Amino acid sequence: MNNNNIFLYGIDLWNNAAKNEALANYYWAPLMFDESGGIKPLNCGESAGFIKKRKPLSAAGTDVNTGIEGFNIKNDITKDRQYAQSFKVKKSGTLYKIAITLFKNHYPDSGLIVELYKAGPGDLPEKRVIFSTNISPAIIGWAAKNVLINPSLYVKKGEKYTIVLRTNATTGSYGFAHTEAAVYTKGKVSVKEGEHGVFNILPSGSLKFQTFVRRAPY
Numbered sequence: 001m002n003n004n005n006i007f008l009y010g011i012d013l014w015n016n017a018a019k020n021e022a023l024a025n026y027y028w029a030p031l032m033f034d035e036s037g038g039i040k041p042l043n044c045g046e047s048a049g050f051i052k053k054r055k056p057l058s059a060a061g062t063d064v065n066t067g068i069e070g071f072n073i074k075n076d077i078t079k080d081r082q083y084a085q086s087f088k089v090k091k092s093g094t095l096y097k098i099a100i101t102l103f104k105n106h107y108p109d110s111g112l113i114v115e116l117y118k119a120g121p122g123d124l125p126e127k128r129v130i131f132s133t134n135i136s137p138a139i140i141g142w143a144a145k146n147v148l149i150n151p152s153l154y155v156k157k158g159e160k161y162t163i164v165l166r167t168n169a170t171t172g173s174y175g176f177a178h179t180e181a182a183v184y185t186k187g188k189v190s191v192k193e194g195e196h197g198v199f200n201i202l203p204s205g206s207l208k209f210q211t212f213v214r215r216a217p218y
Contacts, residue, residue: 006030007030008028008030009028009031010028011026058210059210061214062210062212063089063090063213064087064088064089064090064184064187064209065210066184066206066207066208066209069183070183071178072178073175073178074176075103075173075174075175076173077112077166077176078167078169078174079168079169079170080194080195081191082164082192082199083166083176083189083190083191083207084125084162084190084191084199085162085165085187085188085189085206085207086161086162087161087162087184087187087211088159088186089157089159089160091215092213093155093213093214093215093216094153094155094216095152095155095161095211095212095213096150096151096212096213097148097149097211097212098148098149098150098151098211099148099210099211100146100147100149100163100165100176100209101145101147101176101177101207101209102135102144102145102165102175103140103143103144103174103175103176104174104175105142105175106171106173107172108167108171108174109172110167110168110169111134111136111137111167112134112140112166112167113135113166113168114133114135114149114164114165115131115132115164115166116129116130116153116161116162116164117129117130118159118161118162119160119161119162122188122201123162123201124199125162125164125199130153131151131153133149137172144175144176160187163207177207178205178206178207179205179206180204181205182204182206184206187206188201189202189205190202
């Protein structure tokens with residue numbers, strides 16, 4: 001056997017047999033062989049190291065980009081738990097698009113509400129909603145992928161805003177991509193527990209998101 005070859009074991013990750021889950025997630029692991037050529041037992045809990053790709057080029061209009069490396073998924077946006085992510089505008093113009101990595105689980109019976117607020121003290125959302133949209137469960141997939149919202153708001157360089165993710169679903173949940181690493185230091189993640197709770201800043205981390213600003217004409 002050529003020592004330069006790597007053989008991989010792959011399997012679908014199913015979750016309650018949702019209709020499209022054959023395309024959703026996969027587990028991959030390198031195969032190891034003993035002296036007789038037999039396959040050694042797999043340790044499914046282990047992770048395998050791979051060479052990181054170079055940082056991808058940002059799309060046209062990108063203002064804030066948290067990147068793609070080092071993110072995991074969290075699956076606990078419910079009626080009783082909301083999340084918020086603040087960010088700082090880098091250039092003045094029209095905030096015409098926000099991309100957030102999202103997914104759904106256990107058949108939520110209501111949409112995911114995405115709201116935009118001015119960020120107040122401590123990067124927490126102020127009281128007045130300046131943009132809101134309700135994304136249908138049919139639009140959000142079982143696998144984590146970018147979902148786009150289009151605020152079309154004029155913003156100024158240096159201003160801070162907060163994105164809030166919440167739902168009124170009584171069954172199911174929504175999730176997002178998140179990292180504990182300091183990939184984005186100009187904003188903070190906060191969580192709100194219960195209907196009458198308040199947002200509390202988490203010690204570290206960031207959601208996976210991008211904002212897009214079209215510069216104002218001079």
